[in-house]
Amino acid sequence: MIIGAAGGVGTFAVQLAKAFGASVTGVCGAAKADLVRSLGADDVIDYTRHEIDRDGPRYDVVIDTAGNRPLSLLRRAMTPRGTLVLVGSGFGGGPLFGGYDRQLRAPLVSPFVSQRLRSLAAKERAEDFEELGRLIESGAVTPVIDRTYALSDAPDAIRHLAEGHAAGKTVITV
Ligand SMILES: NC(=O)c1ccc[n+]([C@@H]2O[C@H](COP(=O)([O-])OP(=O)(O)OC[C@H]3O[C@@H](n4cnc5c(N)ncnc54)[C@H](OP(=O)(O)O)[C@@H]3O)[C@@H](O)[C@H]2O)c1
Known part of the structure; x- marks a missing residue:
């Protein structure tokens, strides 16, 4: 679950x-x-x-x-x-x-x-990212993008996240 x-x-x-x-x-x-x-x-x-x-x-x-x-x-x-x-x-x-x-x-x-x-405390390990990359390339995993914000709108992105009801990842483009 x-x-x-x-x-x-x-x-x-x-x-x-x-x-x-x-x-x-x-x-x-x-x-x-x-x-x-x-x-x-x-x-x-x-x-x-x-x-x-x-x-x-x-x-x-x-x-x-x-x-x-x-x-x-x-x-x-x-x-x-x-x-x-x-x-x-x-x-x-x-x-x-x-x-x-x-x-x-x-x-x-x-x-x-x-x-x-x-x-759990997330650790960034190269082999995990390689495996994740393989799963994404194979189509088994697809990142879900909720909303995309320009860097200048980062405060809005944070406010959206802070509401606690995101659907997937919130992206800030740089
Ligand atoms: N331990 C670590 O290393 C680690 C790493 C990354 C993140 N975190 C933490 O993990 C948590 C989740 O991060 P996130 O990025 O997934 O957050 P998120 O993108 O903001 O997602 C939160 C989700 O929780 C759901 N939700 C809200 N209230 C709920 C409830 N009462 N019961 C069940 N679901 C509920 C929301 O869905 P609905 O709209 O359907 O309510 C929303 O989709 C955060 O506290 C973050 O700080 C920890």
Whole structure:
């Protein structure tokens, strides 16, 4: 399950998971369901109508990029030995650490439960980019471009991103 499946990270995550053979459920708002399906998602949960644990403990892997849901809720959607990867939270979170609250707690909770709870810090590795390039050339992955802005309109681009409802990547042309 990929939470935030329509975002800049999620649109890649859905396609990569499909390219590696996973069965994928994407979580997004109703307006983005068709986009997420078009990327290959087998199922879509419209989070404005259903919470992600609607079907009980079902998912082997949950990649969480949006919504800042509590760890307890995420764990209810996961199989007993499932893996949670926290990528980002969007806005909100605890008073001290904001959206990073869960990233700090997950590794502390993980040793005491059967599920694996992990935070992700993206690293740029040449071999990953080469593999990504191959997947894009083969058509297995297509970057989704939301909007394109001129450099002089960068503040508008940032404002658009900050609204938290992008559909794919926001591009600034230089
Ligand atoms: N750990 C790392 O190394 C790393 C790397 C890159 C990014 N990040 C972080 O990852 C997060 C996502 O980045 P992004 O570039 O993908 O953001 P983005 O492009 O702004 O996408 C956010 C997506 O979240 C969806 N969304 C908003 N509220 C939601 C909710 N309650 N439940 C489910 N989906 C919801 C929105 O879709 P709807 O319009 O349908 O709501 C939107 O498509 C950010 O916090 C970013 O800082 C972390």
